[in-house]
Amino acid sequence: MSEDYDGPILDNHLHLDPEHGRGMDAVEDFARAGGTHLLVVNKPSWMLEDVADDESIFRAVFETTVETVDRANEVLPGRAWPVLGVHPALISKLTGRGYTPEEARDIMQAGLDVAAEFVADGPALALKSGRPHYDVGDPIWDASNNVMKHAFELGAETGSAVQLHTEGGEDFSDVAAWAEERGLPAKRVVKHYSGGRLDGPTKSVLSNEDELEVAVEENEPFLMETDFIDDPDRPGAVLGPKTVPRRVEWLLDSDRVDAVRTAHVETPASVYGIDLEATL
Ligand SMILES: [Zn+2]
Numbered sequence: 461m462s463e464d465y466d467g468p469i470l471d472n473h474l475h476l477d478p479e480h481g482r483g484m485d486a487v488e489d490f491a492r493a494g495g496t497h498l499l500v501v502n503k504p505s506w507m508l509e510d511v512a513d514d515e516s517i518f519r520a521v522f523e524t525t526v527e528t529v530d531r532a533n534e535v536l537p538g539r540a541w542p543v544l545g546v547h548p549a550l551i552s553k554l555t556g557r558g559y560t561p562e563e564a565r566d567i568m569q570a571g572l573d574v575a576a577e578f579v580a581d582g583p584a585l586a587l588k589s590g591r592p593h594y595d596v597g598d599p600i601w602d603a604s605n606n607v608m609k610h611a612f613e614l615g616a617e618t619g620s621a622v623q624l625h626t627e628g629g630e631d632f633s634d635v636a637a638w639a640e641e642r643g644l645p646a647k648r649v650v651k652h653y654s655g656g657r658l659d660g661p662t663k664s665v666l667s668n669e670d671e672l673e674v675a676v677e678e679n680e681p682f683l684m685e686t687d688f689i690d691d692p693d694r695p696g697a698v699l700g701p702k703t704v705p706r707r708v709e710w711l712l713d714s715d716r717v718d719a720v721r722t723a724h725v726e727t728p729a730s731v732y733g734i735d736l737e738a739t740l
Contacts, residue, residue, distance in 0.1 A: 469686075
Protein backbone atom coordinates (compact mmCIF):
# COMPACT_ATOMS: atom_id res chain seq x y z
CA MET A 461 0.00 0.00 0.00
CA SER A 462 2.78 2.38 0.90
CA GLU A 463 6.48 2.11 1.54
CA ASP A 464 5.97 3.97 4.83
CA TYR A 465 3.30 1.71 6.26
CA ASP A 466 2.47 -1.94 5.94
CA GLY A 467 0.60 -2.23 9.23
CA PRO A 468 -3.01 -3.04 10.12
CA ILE A 469 -6.07 -1.14 8.85
CA LEU A 470 -9.15 -1.30 11.09
CA ASP A 471 -12.74 -0.30 10.40
CA ASN A 472 -13.92 0.34 13.97
CA HIS A 473 -17.68 0.11 13.30
CA LEU A 474 -19.62 -1.59 10.55
CA HIS A 475 -22.48 -4.06 10.19
CA LEU A 476 -22.66 -7.21 8.10
CA ASP A 477 -25.83 -8.97 7.04
CA PRO A 478 -24.91 -12.10 5.06
CA GLU A 479 -28.56 -13.09 4.80
CA HIS A 480 -29.97 -9.91 3.21
CA GLY A 481 -26.98 -7.75 2.33
CA ARG A 482 -23.53 -8.20 0.77
CA GLY A 483 -22.03 -10.04 3.73
CA MET A 484 -18.70 -11.65 2.86
CA ASP A 485 -18.52 -9.80 -0.49
CA ALA A 486 -18.23 -6.61 1.53
CA VAL A 487 -15.48 -8.17 3.67
CA GLU A 488 -13.63 -9.20 0.48
CA ASP A 489 -13.94 -5.66 -0.88
CA PHE A 490 -12.49 -4.32 2.37
CA ALA A 491 -9.59 -6.79 2.32
CA ARG A 492 -8.83 -6.22 -1.38
CA ALA A 493 -8.62 -2.49 -0.75
CA GLY A 494 -6.00 -3.16 1.94
CA GLY A 495 -8.17 -3.50 5.07
CA THR A 496 -7.10 -6.06 7.67
CA HIS A 497 -9.31 -5.85 10.79
CA LEU A 498 -13.00 -5.22 11.51
CA LEU A 499 -15.19 -4.53 14.51
CA VAL A 500 -18.59 -5.90 13.51
CA VAL A 501 -21.54 -4.43 15.40
CA ASN A 502 -24.74 -6.46 15.64
CA LYS A 503 -27.69 -5.29 13.58
CA PRO A 504 -30.54 -3.80 15.65
CA SER A 505 -32.64 -6.50 17.34
CA TRP A 506 -35.75 -5.33 15.49
CA MET A 507 -34.26 -6.59 12.23
CA LEU A 508 -34.87 -10.07 13.62
CA GLU A 509 -38.10 -9.56 15.50
CA ASP A 510 -40.23 -6.45 15.26
CA VAL A 511 -39.94 -5.70 18.96
CA ALA A 512 -37.26 -7.38 21.04
CA ASP A 513 -38.70 -7.57 24.53
CA ASP A 514 -37.25 -10.92 25.38
CA GLU A 515 -33.73 -11.98 26.26
CA SER A 516 -33.79 -14.85 23.75
CA ILE A 517 -34.13 -12.40 20.86
CA PHE A 518 -31.02 -10.49 21.91
CA ARG A 519 -29.19 -13.79 22.32
CA ALA A 520 -30.18 -14.88 18.79
CA VAL A 521 -29.02 -11.55 17.30
CA PHE A 522 -25.67 -11.79 19.09
CA GLU A 523 -25.13 -15.39 18.04
CA THR A 524 -25.74 -14.40 14.40
CA THR A 525 -23.07 -11.69 14.69
CA VAL A 526 -20.57 -14.11 16.24
CA GLU A 527 -21.14 -16.54 13.34
CA THR A 528 -20.72 -13.74 10.80
CA VAL A 529 -17.44 -12.73 12.44
CA ASP A 530 -16.22 -16.34 12.28
CA ARG A 531 -16.81 -16.28 8.52
CA ALA A 532 -15.11 -12.89 8.16
CA ASN A 533 -12.07 -14.31 9.95
CA GLU A 534 -11.64 -16.76 7.05
CA VAL A 535 -11.42 -13.85 4.61
CA LEU A 536 -9.39 -11.21 6.45
CA PRO A 537 -5.58 -11.10 6.58
CA GLY A 538 -6.01 -9.95 10.19
CA ARG A 539 -9.20 -10.67 12.08
CA ALA A 540 -12.63 -9.41 13.13
CA TRP A 541 -14.33 -9.14 16.51
CA PRO A 542 -18.00 -8.69 17.45
CA VAL A 543 -19.21 -5.60 19.29
CA LEU A 544 -22.56 -6.41 20.88
CA GLY A 545 -25.29 -4.35 22.47
CA VAL A 546 -28.70 -2.79 22.28
CA HIS A 547 -29.56 -0.04 19.82
CA PRO A 548 -30.75 3.06 21.71
CA ALA A 549 -33.71 3.57 19.36
CA LEU A 550 -35.23 0.34 20.68
CA ILE A 551 -36.63 2.41 23.54
CA SER A 552 -38.97 4.22 21.13
CA LYS A 553 -40.10 0.94 19.58
CA LEU A 554 -40.84 -0.48 23.02
CA THR A 555 -42.68 2.57 24.36
CA GLY A 556 -44.58 2.68 21.07
CA ARG A 557 -45.85 -0.78 21.94
CA GLY A 558 -47.11 0.34 25.34
CA TYR A 559 -44.14 -0.31 27.60
CA THR A 560 -43.34 2.46 30.08
CA PRO A 561 -39.88 4.04 29.75
CA GLU A 562 -38.88 2.22 32.95
CA GLU A 563 -40.01 -1.15 31.57
CA ALA A 564 -38.19 -0.43 28.32
CA ARG A 565 -35.06 0.48 30.30
CA ASP A 566 -35.20 -2.87 32.15
CA ILE A 567 -35.59 -4.83 28.90
CA MET A 568 -32.66 -3.01 27.32
CA GLN A 569 -30.48 -3.44 30.39
CA ALA A 570 -31.26 -7.18 30.35
CA GLY A 571 -30.17 -7.23 26.68
CA LEU A 572 -26.89 -5.60 27.67
CA ASP A 573 -26.44 -8.21 30.41
CA VAL A 574 -26.61 -10.88 27.70
CA ALA A 575 -24.08 -8.93 25.58
CA ALA A 576 -21.77 -8.74 28.61
CA GLU A 577 -21.92 -12.56 28.90
CA PHE A 578 -20.59 -12.79 25.34
CA VAL A 579 -17.76 -10.42 26.30
CA ALA A 580 -16.95 -12.25 29.54
CA ASP A 581 -17.07 -15.67 27.82
CA GLY A 582 -14.78 -14.60 25.01
CA PRO A 583 -16.32 -14.18 21.57
CA ALA A 584 -17.17 -10.46 21.83
CA LEU A 585 -14.65 -7.66 22.23
CA ALA A 586 -16.80 -4.75 23.43
CA LEU A 587 -20.30 -3.51 24.28
CA LYS A 588 -22.53 -1.09 22.42
CA SER A 589 -25.04 1.29 24.01
CA GLY A 590 -26.00 4.96 23.88
CA ARG A 591 -29.06 7.18 23.74
CA PRO A 592 -31.42 8.40 21.00
CA HIS A 593 -29.90 10.74 18.39
CA TYR A 594 -33.34 12.37 17.92
CA ASP A 595 -35.43 14.50 20.30
CA VAL A 596 -37.29 12.60 22.98
CA GLY A 597 -39.16 13.61 26.14
CA ASP A 598 -37.53 13.63 29.57
CA PRO A 599 -38.81 10.20 30.70
CA ILE A 600 -37.28 8.48 27.66
CA TRP A 601 -34.10 10.56 27.88
CA ASP A 602 -33.64 9.69 31.57
CA ALA A 603 -34.36 6.01 30.98
CA SER A 604 -31.87 6.00 28.07
CA ASN A 605 -29.16 7.58 30.18
CA ASN A 606 -29.75 4.89 32.79
CA VAL A 607 -29.39 2.18 30.12
CA MET A 608 -26.09 3.76 29.07
CA LYS A 609 -24.86 3.97 32.68
CA HIS A 610 -25.67 0.28 33.07
CA ALA A 611 -23.51 -0.42 30.01
CA PHE A 612 -20.66 1.48 31.69
CA GLU A 613 -21.04 -0.71 34.81
CA LEU A 614 -20.89 -3.82 32.64
CA GLY A 615 -17.87 -2.45 30.78
CA ALA A 616 -16.09 -1.87 34.10
CA GLU A 617 -17.03 -5.38 35.34
CA THR A 618 -15.92 -7.17 32.18
CA GLY A 619 -12.94 -4.90 31.48
CA SER A 620 -14.29 -3.99 28.04
CA ALA A 621 -14.82 -0.82 26.05
CA VAL A 622 -18.30 0.56 25.31
CA GLN A 623 -19.15 1.99 21.89
CA LEU A 624 -21.84 4.68 22.01
CA HIS A 625 -24.49 5.71 19.50
CA THR A 626 -25.69 9.19 20.56
CA GLU A 627 -26.82 12.57 19.32
CA GLY A 628 -24.21 14.66 17.51
CA GLY A 629 -21.98 17.17 19.25
CA GLU A 630 -18.43 17.72 20.44
CA ASP A 631 -18.68 17.82 24.23
CA PHE A 632 -19.47 14.49 25.86
CA SER A 633 -17.33 15.07 28.95
CA ASP A 634 -20.38 14.55 31.22
CA VAL A 635 -20.99 11.13 29.66
CA ALA A 636 -17.31 10.22 30.05
CA ALA A 637 -17.54 11.25 33.72
CA TRP A 638 -20.48 8.84 34.23
CA ALA A 639 -18.25 6.06 32.94
CA GLU A 640 -15.34 7.07 35.17
CA GLU A 641 -17.67 7.16 38.21
CA ARG A 642 -18.52 3.52 37.48
CA GLY A 643 -14.92 2.43 37.09
CA LEU A 644 -14.71 2.52 33.30
CA PRO A 645 -11.89 4.78 32.05
CA ALA A 646 -13.15 7.56 29.75
CA LYS A 647 -10.81 6.45 26.98
CA ARG A 648 -12.64 3.08 26.85
CA VAL A 649 -15.87 4.90 25.93
CA VAL A 650 -15.93 5.24 22.14
CA LYS A 651 -18.30 7.64 20.41
CA HIS A 652 -19.22 6.04 17.14
CA TYR A 653 -20.14 8.29 14.15
CA SER A 654 -18.02 11.09 15.61
CA GLY A 655 -16.71 14.19 13.94
CA GLY A 656 -13.02 15.01 14.16
CA ARG A 657 -13.26 16.98 17.41
CA LEU A 658 -14.59 15.50 20.66
CA ASP A 659 -14.23 16.04 24.42
CA GLY A 660 -14.61 13.10 26.77
CA PRO A 661 -14.76 9.71 25.03
CA THR A 662 -12.46 8.40 22.31
CA LYS A 663 -13.73 9.41 18.89
CA SER A 664 -14.47 6.94 16.14
CA VAL A 665 -14.47 9.27 13.17
CA LEU A 666 -16.81 8.70 10.26
CA SER A 667 -14.23 8.54 7.49
CA ASN A 668 -14.99 11.63 5.44
CA GLU A 669 -11.89 13.55 4.39
CA ASP A 670 -13.03 16.75 6.10
CA GLU A 671 -13.55 15.16 9.50
CA LEU A 672 -10.33 13.16 9.24
CA GLU A 673 -8.45 16.40 8.54
CA VAL A 674 -9.86 17.81 11.77
CA ALA A 675 -9.01 14.65 13.74
CA VAL A 676 -5.40 14.66 12.47
CA GLU A 677 -5.14 18.35 13.33
CA GLU A 678 -6.42 17.71 16.88
CA ASN A 679 -3.56 15.24 17.39
CA GLU A 680 -5.43 13.06 19.90
CA PRO A 681 -6.24 9.35 19.88
CA PHE A 682 -8.90 8.43 17.30
CA LEU A 683 -10.35 5.53 15.36
CA MET A 684 -11.78 5.35 11.83
CA GLU A 685 -15.09 3.81 10.76
CA THR A 686 -17.63 3.61 7.96
CA ASP A 687 -20.82 2.53 9.78
CA PHE A 688 -21.47 0.47 6.64
CA ILE A 689 -24.96 -0.95 7.30
CA ASP A 690 -25.09 -3.67 4.61
CA ASP A 691 -28.76 -2.97 3.98
CA PRO A 692 -29.86 -3.56 0.37
CA ASP A 693 -32.85 -1.24 0.95
CA ARG A 694 -30.58 1.69 1.75
CA PRO A 695 -27.66 1.54 -0.72
CA GLY A 696 -25.31 4.47 -0.28
CA ALA A 697 -26.90 5.48 3.03
CA VAL A 698 -23.45 5.33 4.57
CA LEU A 699 -19.85 4.87 3.51
CA GLY A 700 -18.93 1.67 1.70
CA PRO A 701 -16.58 -1.05 3.01
CA LYS A 702 -13.55 0.13 0.98
CA THR A 703 -13.63 3.62 2.50
CA VAL A 704 -11.30 3.18 5.49
CA PRO A 705 -8.44 1.58 3.49
CA ARG A 706 -8.84 4.29 0.82
CA ARG A 707 -8.70 7.07 3.38
CA VAL A 708 -5.61 5.48 4.93
CA GLU A 709 -4.00 5.57 1.50
CA TRP A 710 -4.98 9.22 1.19
CA LEU A 711 -3.43 10.01 4.59
CA LEU A 712 -0.22 8.20 3.63
CA ASP A 713 -0.08 10.04 0.31
CA SER A 714 0.11 13.26 2.29
CA ASP A 715 2.77 11.95 4.68
CA ARG A 716 0.52 11.48 7.69
CA VAL A 717 1.83 8.08 8.68
CA ASP A 718 1.81 9.05 12.37
CA ALA A 719 -1.95 9.63 12.22
CA VAL A 720 -2.40 6.25 10.55
CA ARG A 721 -0.45 4.55 13.33
CA THR A 722 -2.54 6.42 15.91
CA ALA A 723 -5.85 5.23 14.42
CA HIS A 724 -4.84 1.69 13.47
CA VAL A 725 -2.26 0.59 16.05
CA GLU A 726 -2.04 2.77 19.15
CA THR A 727 -5.68 3.72 19.78
CA PRO A 728 -7.04 0.17 19.24
CA ALA A 729 -4.39 -1.07 21.72
CA SER A 730 -5.21 1.49 24.39
CA VAL A 731 -9.02 1.36 24.01
CA TYR A 732 -9.64 -2.37 23.45
CA GLY A 733 -6.33 -3.94 24.50
CA ILE A 734 -5.86 -5.53 21.06
CA ASP A 735 -2.53 -5.83 19.30
CA LEU A 736 -3.44 -5.51 15.63
CA GLU A 737 0.14 -5.88 14.42
CA ALA A 738 0.43 -9.23 16.21
CA THR A 739 -2.81 -10.45 14.59
CA LEU A 740 -1.71 -9.68 11.03
ZN1 LIG B 1 -23.83 1.34 13.18
